[in-house]
Amino acid sequence: MKLISILNCDKNYGIGKRNGLLFVQPKDMAFFRSTTSGHTVAMGENTLLSFPGSKPLPKRTNIVLSQDPTKNYEGVINVHTFEDFIKAINEKLNSDDVYVIGGASIYRQMLPYVDEVLLTKIDADGGAEVFFVNIDEDPNFELVEQSEPIEDNGNLIKFCRYLNHNKKPLI
Numbered sequence: 464m465k466l467i468s469i470l471n472c473d474k475n476y477g478i479g480k481r482n483g484l485l486f487v488q489p490k491d492m493a494f495f496r497s498t499t500s501g502h503t504v505a506m507g508e509n510t511l512l513s514f515p516g517s518k519p520l521p522k523r524t525n526i527v528l529s530q531d532p533t534k535n536y537e538g539v540i541n542v543h544t545f546e547d548f549i550k551a552i553n554e555k556l557n558s559d560d561v562y563v564i565g566g567a568s569i570y571r572q573m574l575p576y577v578d579e580v581l582l583t584k585i586d587a588d589g590g591a592e593v594f595f596v597n598i599d600e601d602p603n604f605e606l607v608e609q610s611e612p613i614e615d616n617g618n619l620i621k622f623c624r625y626l627n628h629n630k631k632p633l634i
């Protein structure tokens with residue numbers, strides 16, 4: 464099974480501000496939903512808190528990393544160290560694809576371990592406060608697929624897939 468990061472970014476690799484997304488992109492949201500539904504999603508606490516009602520994503524197993532051991536969210540697998548986060552992901556990978564769904568701190572820490580990155584590039588500047596890495600300059604990653612630009616709620620977006628050629632073992 465595969466470990467895959469999925470996210471969108473603006474032209475500066477920006478991914479969020481004020482603990483929210485930069486843009487409303489319904490076509491990208493539909494892609495995210497159909498890709499991750501039925502699988503496991505792994506995230507940091509801020510990303511969980513950014514969802515409507517701070518509720519986990521339906522139809523998916525949600526793994527949430529938070530530093531504070533007293534924080535245990537309903538309906539999710541709660542973990543409180545990066546080691547336990549990796550362990551929970553590894554266990555799920557025995558039988559399921561696992562999607563890393565943010566946010567910035569989690570994408571960065573997980574980057575060496577993922578098989579693939581599904582990155583939707585939005586051709587606009589969202590004035591981001593938090594950023595992904597410049598994956599196009601990372602020698603470990605190869606861009607293997609990219610769609611034609613698609614119009615989505617006033618922005619042009621492109622679906623890109625990168626393979627990690629230097630994947631680190633999880634455990």
Ligand SMILES: NC(=O)c1ccc[n+]([C@@H]2O[C@H](COP(=O)([O-])OP(=O)(O)OC[C@H]3O[C@@H](n4cnc5c(N)ncnc54)[C@H](OP(=O)(O)O)[C@@H]3O)[C@@H](O)[C@H]2O)c1
Pocket residue numbers: 469470471472477478479480481482483484485506507508509510511513528529530531543544545564565566567568569570572593
């Ligand atoms: N564009 C996209 O596709 C996309 C997708 C998802 C999220 N986002 C955006 O990303 C932003 C949130 O990102 P973020 O970096 O602020 O938050 P985050 O990665 O969602 O969550 C950070 C949380 O995880 C904890 N954590 C992180 N690493 C840890 C570790 N090694 N051990 C223990 N705990 C750890 C942090 O604890 P401490 O703070 O105590 O260290 C903090 O509570 C939002 O703006 C969101 O909208 C964008």
